[in-house]
Amino acid sequence: MRLTSTEKDISKVAKKYCRLVVSEDPASNHRLVEAADGTLSYKMGVGKYKDVTPRKFRLLVRSIVRAAKAHQVEYLAVQLSNSLFPQLQEYGERWVLRTIAENLLLANYEFTKYKTKKTGKQAKELKEICFCNGLNKEAKRGFVEGQVVAAAANTTRDIANTSGADMSPRQLAAAAKKTLKATSVKIKVHNEAELKKLKANLLLAVGQGTKEPTQLITMSYMGGKKAERPLVLVGKGITYDTGGLNVKPSGAMHDMHLDMSGGAAVIGAMQAIAKLKLKKNVIGIVAAAENAVSAEAMRAGDIFTAMNGKTVEVLHTDAEGRLALADALTYSERFNPKMIIDVATLTGASLVALGQQAHAIMTPDEELQRLLIDLGEESGDYTWPLPVWEEYQKPLKSTRADLANIATNFSRFGGTIEGGAFLQNFAPKNVPWAHIDMAPRMEATAEDKLAKGATGEPVRLLVTLAEAL
Ligand code: BES
Ligand code: MN
Ligand code: ZN
Numbered sequence: 001m002r003l004t005s006t007e008k009d010i011s012k013v014a015k016k017y018c019r020l021v022v023s024e025d026p027a028s029n030h031r032l033v034e035a036a037d038g039t040l041s042y043k044m045g046v047g048k049y050k051d052v053t054p055r056k057f058r059l060l061v062r063s064i065v066r067a068a069k070a071h072q073v074e075y076l077a078v079q080l081s082n083s084l085f086p087q088l089q090e091y092g093e094r095w096v097l098r099t100i101a102e103n104l105l106l107a108n109y110e111f112t113k114y115k116t117k118k119t120g121k122q123a124k125e126l127k128e129i130c131f132c133n134g135l136n137k138e139a140k141r142g143f144v145e146g147q148v149v150a151a152a153a154n155t156t157r158d159i160a161n162t163s164g165a166d167m168s169p170r171q172l173a174a175a176a177k178k179t180l181k182a183t184s185v186k187i188k189v190h191n192e193a194e195l196k197k198l199k200a201n202l203l204l205a206v207g208q209g210t211k212e213p214t215q216l217i218t219m220s221y222m223g224g225k226k227a228e229r230p231l232v233l234v235g236k237g238i239t240y241d242t243g244g245l246n247v248k249p250s251g252a253m254h255d256m257h258l259d260m261s262g263g264a265a266v267i268g269a270m271q272a273i274a275k276l277k278l279k280k281n282v283i284g285i286v287a288a289a290e291n292a293v294s295a296e297a298m299r300a301g302d303i304f305t306a307m308n309g310k311t312v313e314v315l316h317t318d319a320e321g322r323l324a325l326a327d328a329l330t331y332s333e334r335f336n337p338k339m340i341i342d343v344a345t346l347t348g349a350s351l352v353a354l355g356q357q358a359h360a361i362m363t364p365d366e367e368l369q370r371l372l373i374d375l376g377e378e379s380g381d382y383t384w385p386l387p388v389w390e391e392y393q394k395p396l397k398s399t400r401a402d403l404a405n406i407a408t409n410f411s412r413f414g415g416t417i418e419g420g421a422f423l424q425n426f427a428p429k430n431v432p433w434a435h436i437d438m439a440p441r442m443e444a445t446a447e448d449k450l451a452k453g454a455t456g457e458p459v460r461l462l463v464t465l466a467e468a469l
Contacts, residue, residue: 001065001108003101003147005131005140010079013132015039017077020064022046022084032071042067042076052085054099058380061100062107062449065126072124079132082139091378094142097135099380101146102153102460104129109154110451111161148275149463153456155179156261156268160454164240164257169207169215169288172237172260176217176267176286183221183274190216198331201304202312202323207289209244209297216328217263219270219284223277229338230281231466233270234328236321236344237263237288244291244317246300252348258442258454259321262343263288265438269462282466283335287328291320303401307331308426311401319405321346322419326426333428339368339469340433342423343458349415350437356445358384359458362420363434372434372461375468381461383436392421436461 010019018032018040029045044067046052046060068076080100082093091099108126135143159167159175167175173189180187192213195204200216207214217237220230238259242248248256263286270284298304303313304323307330312323321344332340350360361372361383369385376383392414395407403425407418420435427433441457444450 001105001126002128003104003131003143004128005135005143007134008132010077010132013077013130017075017130018042018068018073020044020076020078022080024048030067040073042071042073049084050086053087054091054377057085057088058099058103059449061103065104065107066449068126068129074124074127076126076129077132078129093136093139094145095378096142097139098142098146098149101143102150102380105147105150106153106456107449109157111157111453113158113162145276149272149460152268152272152275152463153459155271156264156459157454157456159264159267160258160261160456162257164290167239167257167260168212169237169239169290170213172239172263172286172288173215173217176219179267179271180219180274183271185219185221185270185274188218190218199305199307200327200331202306203287203289203327205298205302205304205314206238206291206320206324209294210290210292212239212290214289216331217286217288219267221270221274221282223274223279224281228281229336230283231469232283232285232332232335232337232340233266233462234325234332234340234342235263235266235284235286236260236325236342236346237286238321238324239288239290241291241318241320242293244293244297244320246317247293248318255443259345260288261345261442261454262436262438264454265343265457265459265462268456268459269466272459272463273466276463278466280466280469283332283337285328285332287324289324291317306426310403310425313398313401313404315398315404315408315410316406319419322405322422325423329423329426329428337428337431340427340431341436341462341465342434343436343438343462345439345442346419346437347416347439349412350439353386353416354384354440356440356443358382359441359461360416360437361385361434362388362417362437363432364388364424365432365434368432368434371468372465375461375464379460379464381441381458383458383461386417386420388417388420388424392417393424396422396425
């Protein structure tokens with residue numbers, strides 16, 4: 001589907017366009033109407049305009065695509081007056097058009113890689129949505145930005161939705177290269193021999209149960225001044241998570257091809273940041289490994305020395321994400337970062353805590369916590385904090401090593417914080433750091449009005465963060 005714009009008023013566009021007419025009237029909800037001259041209109045009641053919040057607005061925009069597809073509309077003309085929704089005014093025209101473009105394209109996404117009959121072949125396909133009545137300079141800017149960000153988020157979804165069999169750590173590195181091909185982003189991939197030299201023993205331990213070699217992917221975008229310290233984004237790239245020897249029960253494993261969603265989001269964010277030509281320096285790091293079951297796999301009780309020198313007892317082989325990320329966080333220090341954000345599908349417990357509404361964020365930096373909540377609202381990738389107080393460290397002290405990867409009393413309480421507290425031991429000191437447990441937003445819900453599977457979050461959040469710094 002293409003997004004276009006025209007100076008023409010909606011009443012003047014070519015006859016092939018179906019015109020979207022919004023109103024407050026719930027009775028006109030979702031109806032296709034044919035006029036005497038044969039032009040089609042789609043009437044959409046959206047409720048009281050004054051009640052349309054940014055959160056509701058995103059869903060409203062997504063439902064336009066759903067409606068057009070349901071009615072087999074091929075060409076849709078839209079004229080959404082900016083002044084219609086008073087609650088959006090403070091965000092400005094650039095934000096409004098960016099949000100529209102983003103959510104139209106996110107809603108249009110389908111994952112068809114493994115379908116033999118591509119949808120849309122027989123049925124009519126939505127080909128174009130055209131914005132009427134001209135866009136001013138600010139609006140145009142938002143309109144273009146939104147398309148760049150949504151394309152990146154949809155690429156993230158393609159990568160994440162791919163089966164573990166077709167997305168090994170090496171294939172993830174190849175996907176990063178492909179995604180960033182037409183940009184100025186430089187990519188370095190460390191193989192296992194290099195990782196051994198780097199002493200990334202925790203990351204290597206996670207991947208030691210499979211022949212698929214572990215990879216550390218580093219992407220650098222230098223859009224800012226040379227001396228400027230970069231924002232570093234670190235993503236969990238577990239290409240399949242069986243749980244290891246502490247194997248997952250059936251019912252909990254089938255969607256674990258999505259366990260590289262954090263890494264895929266970092267790759268997508270790098271693409272958007274580069275395509276938007278942000279005048280910032282941003283480094284993306286993806287710790288890529290497969291957590292497999294085999295005689296070579298790490299055992300519960302094994303002890304490894306992390307890149308930062310701390311020894312870690314693996315009490316549970318299914319708490320592998322924090323091991324992989326620990327070394328990636330240590331590695332991030334060499335870039336002299338001004339801020340570090342890690343993104344990971346780290347714990348099922350985060351779904352217990354927050355449901356599927358928000359990314360869990362953990363940071364000792366209150367200013368950064370506030371910023372991530374605010375940017376969540378602005379971008380649509382909502383975030384909500386959990387504490388990482390000192391008190392949460394004690395249960396992670398191992399009897400035989402410095403640290404254990406889960407609480408030594410095997411308590412199931414506060415599982416998400418436990419993950420964040422573990423990672424805190426590896427985040428470089430004196431650098432603002434936040435951990436995003438994105439497991440709640442790994443998969444779309446019916447209320448999201450998105451295709452089932454990967455959401456492509458939190459690409460929008462990471463891009464707005466890079467813009468805001
Ligand atoms: N990848 C999982 C977390 C996960 C589970 C994400 C469900 C999305 C949906 C992670 O590696 C894991 O297995 N975590 C364990 C931690 C436990 C062993 C302390 C979990 O959540 O059970
Ligand atoms: Mn796991
Ligand atoms: Zn995992």
